[in-house]
Amino acid sequence: MASIYAFILRFLLFIFLQVFVFNQLEINPYIHIMVSPLYIMLLPFDMSVIRLMVVSFFLGISIDLFSNTFGLHASSLVFLAYIRPIVFRWFAPRDGYDTIKTPSIFDMGNRWFLYVFGILLILHHLWFFTMESFSLAELLLILQKTFPSALLSFAVCIILQTLFLKKSK
Amino acid sequence: MQNLIAFIQKLRVFFVFLFLQIITFTAYISFMTVPKSSYFTTASYFSGTLFEIRHAVTKHFNLEENNHNLQLENIRLRSQVPAYLYEAGRDSIIHLDSNYHQQYQYVPATIINSTTTKRNNFFTLNAGSVHGIHKGLGVFSSNGIVGIIHACSEHFSLVKSVLTSDINIDVMIEGNGAFGLLKWNGENPNKGQISGITNDIKIPINSNVVTRGGSGIFPRGLNVGKVTEVESVEGKSVWRIEIQFSEKYAVLENTYIIKNLFMNEMTALQTKNQGY
Structure with missing residues (x-):
């Protein structure tokens, strides 16, 4: 079960990247790059939703421990895990997903990844910033944060994949 | 009863989702308003130590500006120290130390x-x-x-x-x-x-x-x-x-x-x- 160790290692890598690299990268108040959704995205196709949510919860809590967000990352990642199978179903190929493949840009193609991960990322960011502001009076600010942040997060996630992933056989 | 169990099983995923959301929600609200401990924050021993290690590297980045600010503050404070001021009205005002108590x-x-x-x-x-x-x-x-x-x-x-x-x-x-x-x-x-x-x-x-x-x-x-x-x-x-x-x-x-x-x-x- 070499892949389990790979997933644990990747888990730690994503915590490190989020906390010590992207949380420290403070460009302006409208941009908050979050790469942790990519970890949840790349978990295998046949993983059950409950397991996905538990993994997301622990990844989120670990990031929250280091960024004074007290559960925001956990909450939004659990939400992401909850909607992942739903969005996957919308864009499923005619004969279902091949479970040997991973949901990465290399295995599933640019178009599929752009739609699926784009939708997931925007919803994740929207959930995160709404929880963070915690007031509907700041709706404009929430939207002003969601779209630039999601765009940059998406770009960074693609770069991370090209750096660390290969097409699976 | 069987209907209920079937219903719960059908919504099992949603209930787990709800349960986890309630945990994070209460954690967020309680830590934002009245935190009872420092465990969940960067002031905890573990993450505090980690950030101190990081700080050991980054602390010199803004050294010049920080030093300059401290210098300005020193000048401002120095200008208020009686020993460096010219005494205008000699003997007219007598400062008694017992008039002042330390408040801060x-x-x-x-x-x-x-x-x-x-x-x-x-x-x-x-x-x-x-x-x-x-x-x-x-x-x-x-x-x-x-x-x-x-x-x-x-x-x-x-x-x-x-x-x-x-x-x-x-x-x-x-x-x-x-x-x-x-x-x-x-x-x-x-x-x-x-x-x-x-x-x-x-x-x-x-x-x-x-x-x-x-x-x-x-x-x-x-x-x-x-x-x-x-x-x-x-x-x-x-x-x-x-x-x-x-x-x-x-x-x-x-x-x-x-x-x-x-x-x-x-x-x-x-x-x-x-x-x-």
Whole structure:
């Protein structure tokens, strides 16, 4: 079960990247790059939703421990895990997903990844910033944060994949 | 009964989702308002130590600016020391030391981790309960106020900075004494807002904003910033006041934690007379 160790290692890598690299990268108040959704995205196709949510919860809590967000990352990642199978179903190929493949840009193609991960990322960011502001009076600010942040997060996630992933056989 | 079980099984995923959301939700609310411990924050022993290691590398990045600020503060303080002043009225005023009691105690602390662009920004300081620090103390720097201690562990403490949505420090306009509450709308880490000043009071642009000292956390007259914009709010009798913070929080490193020695006396008096 070499892949389990790979997933644990990747888990730690994503915590490190989020906390010590992207949380420290403070460009302006409208941009908050979050790469942790990519970890949840790349978990295998046949993983059950409950397991996905538990993994997301622990990844989120670990990031929250280091960024004074007290559960925001956990909450939004659990939400992401909850909607992942739903969005996957919308864009499923005619004969279902091949479970040997991973949901990465290399295995599933640019178009599929752009739609699926784009939708997931925007919803994740929207959930995160709404929880963070915690007031509907700041709706404009929430939207002003969601779209630039999601765009940059998406770009960074693609770069991370090209750096660390290969097409699976 | 069987229907119920079938129903629950069908919604099992949703219930797990709901359960996890409730956990994170309660954690978020309780830590934002009244944290009971420092375990879940960067002031905990584990993450505090990690950030201290990181700080050991990054602390020199803003050294020049920080040193310059400390130098300016030294000059300002030096100009107030009686030994360096020219005595104008000889023998006319006699200072008696027993006339003055020490009201504030200061603990120096360094910011080892901070954010300035999130909606709610917290700073981690490398001083904790072993230095006599506890929840609710004020934190300020050479140029202005920084925030209020939100939680603390043995060696680290977490500051709820002025860059949070519900910081609500009472501030006043120097000159006319109009007072309101300091707010931050999350859009610019250099600009804050004051709410609650009624529009029958004239607020000159560029007037200084200082702490009012009403809650006893900060002394009266600590610098906060300068008024940059005064606008009327439609349908309300209050000004919308925009201020420029006098401190640059993004590069800030050296802070002082301030402890009011008369705090207990003051709160006791206020709670005793509540309702009158």
